[in-house]
Amino acid sequence: MPPADNWTRPAKSWALRASPLRPAAEDIAVYRREIRSWHGAVAPGGVAALLLGVTPEIATMDWPAGTRLTAVDVSRAMIGGVWPGASRGQAAVCARWAKLPFPDGSHQVAIGDGCYSVLTADAYEATTRSLRRVLRPDGLLVLRWFTRPERPEAPARVFADLAAGRIGSFHAFKWRLAMALHDTLAAGVRLSDIWEVWHAAVPHPERLAAERGWPLPVVGTIDDFRGLATRYTFPTLAEARSTLSDAFDEAACHFPSYELGERCPVIAYRPR
Numbered sequence: 001m002p003p004a005d006n007w008t009r010p011a012k013s014w015a016l017r018a019s020p021l022r023p024a025a026e027d028i029a030v031y032r033r034e035i036r037s038w039h040g041a042v043a044p045g046g047v048a049a050l051l052l053g054v055t056p057e058i059a060t061m062d063w064p065a066g067t068r069l070t071a072v073d074v075s076r077a078m079i080g081g082v083w084p085g086a087s088r089g090q091a092a093v094c095a096r097w098a099k100l101p102f103p104d105g106s107h108q109v110a111i112g113d114g115c116y117s118v119l120t121a122d123a124y125e126a127t128t129r130s131l132r133r134v135l136r137p138d139g140l141l142v143l144r145w146f147t148r149p150e151r152p153e154a155p156a157r158v159f160a161d162l163a164a165g166r167i168g169s170f171h172a173f174k175w176r177l178a179m180a181l182h183d184t185l186a187a188g189v190r191l192s193d194i195w196e197v198w199h200a201a202v203p204h205p206e207r208l209a210a211e212r213g214w215p216l217p218v219v220g221t222i223d224d225f226r227g228l229a230t231r232y233t234f235p236t237l238a239e240a241r242s243t244l245s246d247a248f249d250e251a252a253c254h255f256p257s258y259e260l261g262e263r264c265p266v267i268a269y270r271p272r
């Protein structure tokens, strides 16, 4: 699991990131729809909701009236640099999701964007248990996943598509390369390995940026991975499903229509 200071670089370059790394308007529409339909069915009073991370698009979305949203993030750099909630009266707590510092059944909704991918697989089970513990039995969990395909792509194929102009955004390229270099779920992919492979294949990123019309600082976001032993994990959809299946029932699964959306399902769950 990454120590908190591994998020210092992303906290500084957050504004340069976009879909699929950050949720698109389409994802926010799905998050809202799932929360509203749960809210209509359960009809709670004010909603106690948890945001796993500090995703600004989720913090600022249109929550049911009376919602008390608390963000939980391990990185003080991300809370200080990216979290927009302080000015909105929303709290942010510095903690790990596997050890949520809240009583059992204290929350009704938990929502997270790409959370399990920033964990190593050995933290999956404790994270799932922790989420289930703090949620009420009639609660709701909504997660957007980053899933690798069942049949892996070769890194050479990703670079060939990059050279041929068949990849629409640098962020989609970065995720495809990361997934192509991914080992088993237990091993994940080491961030420094992504950077090394990238650097060997594209030694002059300024030329790529000019050719593709991508801002050089956006291309430079991959340099955040340089020298980091941190591992990300991209489960297959089946692995993602089995991760939660002991504690949650899947209620809905949406595949967004944007580039790489087939690898970014938003899944709504109800506690078992």
Ligand SMILES: C[S@@+](CC[C@H](N)C(=O)[O-])C[C@H]1O[C@@H](n2cnc3c(N)ncnc32)[C@H](O)[C@@H]1O
Pocket (backbone or CB within 6 Å): 001, 002, 007, 021, 022, 023, 052, 053, 054, 055, 056, 072, 073, 074, 075, 078, 095, 096, 097, 098, 112, 113, 114, 115, 118, 119
């Ligand atoms: C939610 S994830 C993925 C980013 C997401 N797609 C977005 O747009 O916000 C990134 C966040 O997770 C936080 N994080 C990583 N590991 C964590 C853990 N074990 N517990 C709590 N927060 C963690 C990081 O500090 C970072 O702010």
